[in-house]
Amino acid sequence: MLHTIGNEYLEVTANELGAQLWSILGADGTQYLWQGDAAYWADRALTIFPYVARLWQGKYMLSGESHQMPIHGFAPESRFVLIEKTESRMVFALEDSERTRAQYPRRFVFRVAYALAGDTLEIAYEVENRDEKPMIFGLGGHPGFNVPLEAGRTFTDYRLRFAESCAPLRVGFSPECFVTGENTPFPLEEGHVLPLRHDLFDEDAVVLRDMAREVTLEAEGGTHSVTVAFPDMPYLGIWHWPKTDAPYVCIEPWVSLPAKHGEVTVFEKQSDLIRLEPGDVYTNRWTIRAGKR
Numbered sequence: 001m002l003h004t005i006g007n008e009y010l011e012v013t014a015n016e017l018g019a020q021l022w023s024i025l026g027a028d029g030t031q032y033l034w035q036g037d038a039a040y041w042a043d044r045a046l047t048i049f050p051y052v053a054r055l056w057q058g059k060y061m062l063s064g065e066s067h068q069m070p071i072h073g074f075a076p077e078s079r080f081v082l083i084e085k086t087e088s089r090m091v092f093a094l095e096d097s098e099r100t101r102a103q104y105p106r107r108f109v110f111r112v113a114y115a116l117a118g119d120t121l122e123i124a125y126e127v128e129n130r131d132e133k134p135m136i137f138g139l140g141g142h143p144g145f146n147v148p149l150e151a152g153r154t155f156t157d158y159r160l161r162f163a164e165s166c167a168p169l170r171v172g173f174s175p176e177c178f179v180t181g182e183n184t185p186f187p188l189e190e191g192h193v194l195p196l197r198h199d200l201f202d203e204d205a206v207v208l209r210d211m212a213r214e215v216t217l218e219a220e221g222g223t224h225s226v227t228v229a230f231p232d233m234p235y236l237g238i239w240h241w242p243k244t245d246a247p248y249v250c251i252e253p254w255v256s257l258p259a260k261h262g263e264v265t266v267f268e269k270q271s272d273l274i275r276l277e278p279g280d281v282y283t284n285r286w287t288i289r290a291g292k293r
Contacts, residue, residue, distance in 0.1 A: 001015070001016045001082075002014070002015055002016075002022055003016070003082055003085065003090050004023075005085075005086070005087060005088050005089060005090050005114065005115075005116055006087065006088070006116070007087070007088055007116045007118070008027060009026070009027055009116070009118055009119040009291060010024060010025065010026060010027070010116060010119060010121065010290060010291070011023070011024075011025040011027075012024055012025075012114060012116060012121055013025075014090065014092065014114055016079055016080050016081070016082060016092065017077075017078075017079055017080075018046060018047055018075060018076040018077065018078060018080070019047045019075070019080040019092040019094070019112040020043070020044060020045050020046060020047060020076070021033055021044060021045035021114070021143055022044060022045075023035070024121065024288065024290050026224070026290065026291060026292075028292070030149060030150070030224055031146060032145055032146060032149065032224075032226055032290040033045060033143065033144065033145060033146070034143075034144030034145060034146055034248035034250075035146075040240070040241045040244055040246040040247070040248070041144065041240070041241050041246065041248070043076070043142070043144070044143070044144060045141070045142060045143035045144060046072055046075075046076045046141075046142035047075045047076065047112055047125075047139075047141065047142070048072045048073060048075060048076070048138070048139055048140040048141065048142055048254070049072075049073050049074075049075040049110055049125070049127075049137065049138075049139040050069075050073045050074075050075070050104055050110075050135075050137035050138060050139065051069055051072070051073045051137065051138050051256075051258075052072065052073075052138040052139070052140050052235075052254045052255070052256050052257065052258055053071060053072060053177065053237075053257075053258035053259075054071050054176075054177055054178060054258045054259060055068075055069060055071075055258070055259045055264075055265055056178060056259045056260070056261070056262065056263055056264050056265065057264060058070065059264050059265075060259070060264060060265045060266070060267055061264060061265065061266040061267065061268075062104075062105065062136065062266075062267045062268070063105075063133065063268075065105070066264075067103060067104065067105065068103065069103045069104065072142070073103075073104075073138075073139075074099070074100055074103050074104070075094065075110065078094050078099075078100070079094075080092035080093060080094045080112065081093050081094075081095075083111075084113075088115060088116040088117075089113065089114065089115040089116070090113070090114050090115075091111055091112070091113040091114075092111065092112045092113075093109055093110070093111045093112075094109070094110045094111075094112075095108070095109050096108050096109075096130070104137075106129070106131040106133065106135050107129075107130040107131040108127060108128060108129055108130055108131065108135060109126075109127075109128040109130065110125070110126070110127050110128075111124075111125070111126040111127075111128075112124070112125060112126075113126070119289055119290060119291040120287050120288070120289040121287060121288045121289075121290070122285065122287050123141065123285065123286050123287065123288070124283060124284070124285045125139055125283065125284045125285075126281060126282070126283045127139070127274075127276060127281065127282045127283075128280075128281045129276045129277065129278050129279060129280055129281075129282075130278075130279075131278055132278055133278065134275055134276060134277050134278065135274075135275070135276040136267040136268060136270075136273050136274070136275050136276075137267075137273060137274055137276070138254070138255055138256035138257075138272070138273050138274065139254075139255055139256075139274075139284065140233060140235075140237075140252060140253055140254035140255055140256075141230075141252060141253050141254075141286065142237075142250055142252045143228075143250065143251060143252070143288065144240070144248040144249065144250045145217055145226050145248060145249055145250075145251065146247065146248055147196065147217070147247055147248055147249050148219065148247070149217075149219070149222065149224040149225070149226070150219075150222060150223055150224050153219050153222060155196060155197075155198060155245070155247060156195070156196060156197050156198075157219040157220070157222070158195075158196045158217060158218065158219045158222075158249075159193050159194060159195045159196055159217075159218060159219070159220070160193070160194040160196065160215050160216070160217055160238065160249075160251070161192060161193050161194075161215065161216045161218060162188065162192040162193070162194075162211060162212040162214070162215050163192075163212045163213075163214035163215065163216070163229075164192060164212045165188075165190075165191035165192045165212075166188070166191065166192065166210065166211045166212045167185065167187075167191075167210065168185075168186045168188070168208040168209065168210050168211035169183040169184065169185060169186060169208065169209050169210050170183065170184050170185070170186035170206060170207065170208060171183055171207040171208065171209055171235070171257060172184065173203075173204065173205075173207065174261040175203070176261065177204050177205070177258065178258060178259055178260060178261035178262070179257050179258055179259065179260045179261065180260070180261055181260065183209070186206070186208060192212070194238075196249060198240075198244065198245050198246070200238070201238075201239055201240050201241070201242050201243075201246075202242055202243050203242065204239065204242050205237045205238060205239035205250075205252075206237070206238045206239070207235060207236070207237045207238075207254075207257070208235065208236045208238070209234060209235055209236075211236055213229060213230050213231050213233070214227060214228070214229040214230070215227070215228055215236070215251060216228075217249065217251065218293065222293065223292050223293060224290075224291065224292055224293065225290075225291075225293050226251075226288065226289070226290045227287075227288070227289040227290075228251045228253065228286070228287070228288055228289075229286060229287045229289070230253030230286040231285075231286070232255075232284050232285070232286075233253035233254055233255050233284065233286065234254075234255070234272070235253070235254040235255070235256070235257060235272075236251070236252065236253055236254070237250065237251075237252035237253075237254060238250065238251060238252070239252065253286055255272070255273075255274060255284065256270070256272040256273050256274070257272055
């Protein structure tokens with residue numbers, strides 16, 4: 001089931017399935033969010049939990065026991081419950097179940113909140129540990145945005161402009177999309193600009209670290225843009241379906257990285273995962289600003 005909030009700037013819709021954003025519609029009718037197309041990518045804006053991207057052989061170890069989990073965890077295929085709704089705010093919740101505990105043996109509540117403040121969509125992820133053991137997990141966002149955002153433009157008219165000059169590193173990945181540990185400099189034009197072109201993604205995602213925590217999708221002289229700010233997420237995935245002319249780009253803030261190539265991940269040993277003690281609550285907030293420039 002779909003649920004919608006709105007104000008004078010934006011109308012935002014989300015799906016109970018995966019608490020996935022379904023639409024970010026401007027007051028002038030501009031659709032900012034990718035609307036899904038199986039020819040390129042059927043999803044729109046996955047919610048990632050409790051692991052980002054791939055596990056080697058789909059397996060991991062927690063508390064000395066082996067478990068299996070699909071790419072991006074079980075959240076994308078889980079049905080959340082709408083627990084709060086006003087004109088400008090909605091909150092979805094996922095509680096552990098027999099299904100989730102078969103993949104991740106912890107009791108928890110994972111809440112996803114969407115709230116509008118002017119032309120900005122505020123997103124909050126909240127994890128409550130209801131277990132007697134610590135939770136160890138990753139999470140992140142995976143929204144796709146239409147490119148171009150207006151008529152008369154093409155994909156290569158657009159760029160990603162970081163909020164400040166930075167010297168990011170590109171996280172090394174194997175051809176199978178697992179971390180190699182071999183990070184390399186990823187220079188930006190003028191220290192803060194990444195022009196978009198389709199072949200950027202021929203080897204799958206560009207994943208960065210040590211970059212500015214705010215980035216804007218824009219065309220020079222264009223009238224519409226999208227800005228994603230993620231102050232507490234140290235990694236950024238940039239992606240569209242490899243070796244295609246896909247008319248979108250995903251801007252994906254992550255708290256942690258995928259598994260290393262050739263290694264079954266031991267959650268207790270992956271240093272970038274979040275550790276949450278019994279009874280504690282973890283919150284991470286990020287934003288999407290969409291509208292006319």
